[in-house]
Amino acid sequence: MAKIPKKVLTLAFIRRDDQILLGRKKRGFGEGKWNGFGGKVDLDETISDAAVREVREECGLLVTNLKKLGVIDFEFVGDPVILNVHVFSTVDFTGNVTESEEMSPQWYKVHEVPFEKMWKDDPHWFPYMLDNKKFNAYFLFEGHEKIISHWIKEVESLDE
Numbered sequence: 001m002a003k004i005p006k007k008v009l010t011l012a013f014i015r016r017d018d019q020i021l022l023g024r025k026k027r028g029f030g031e032g033k034w035n036g037f038g039g040k041v042d043l044d045e046t047i048s049d050a051a052v053r054e055v056r057e058e059c060g061l062l063v064t065n066l067k068k069l070g071v072i073d074f075e076f077v078g079d080p081v082i083l084n085v086h087v088f089s090t091v092d093f094t095g096n097v098t099e100s101e102e103m104s105p106q107w108y109k110v111h112e113v114p115f116e117k118m119w120k121d122d123p124h125w126f127p128y129m130l131d132n133k134k135f136n137a138y139f140l141f142e143g144h145e146k147i148i149s150h151w152i153k154e155v156e157s158l159d160e
């Protein structure tokens, strides 16, 4: 059976009191949408090292104690590549929030997250992430705005 190609990506969220740091993507995939910080994992790094690097590059913060909370597979009709996104969260960081070429960051209260300006899948799994519950999920998209099918399940543990 043919192997399905997967592209591994990170997605990290930083929490402070009742707030979460989001960034508006200024270019490329997901341009204009608010999201956490992340991107592709390089060949010579672990997934969590990539998560730390991407946060640093995209919003200037140095994060520690990242907890992996979710793994989501995204499939797009007509595209053989599955995006395998590893979701992290932390409350531990140093540095100042800084705008980058890729992201315009802003703190949001957790009950004021702007889902209407985010990926359509986000409202489905954010509640797990915000509650620090571990989860696996799958979304099949047609284009970038329509979810055709999906599932989410809470899990006891995730591979690091």
Ligand SMILES: Nc1ncnc2c1[nH]c(=O)n2[C@H]1C[C@H](O)[C@@H](COP(=O)(O)OP(=O)(O)OP(=O)(O)O)O1
Binding pocket: 009, 010, 011, 012, 028, 029, 030, 035, 036, 037, 038, 039, 040, 074, 083, 085, 119, 120, 121, 122
């Ligand atoms: N559907 C959905 N919901 C929520 N988050 C995401 C998606 N699809 C996604 O790809 N993502 C996340 C996963 C990553 O954090 C980013 C996409 O990363 P990308 O900007 O393509 O990767 P970089 O390595 O930063 O890209 P370049 O530096 O090559 O521009 O969105």
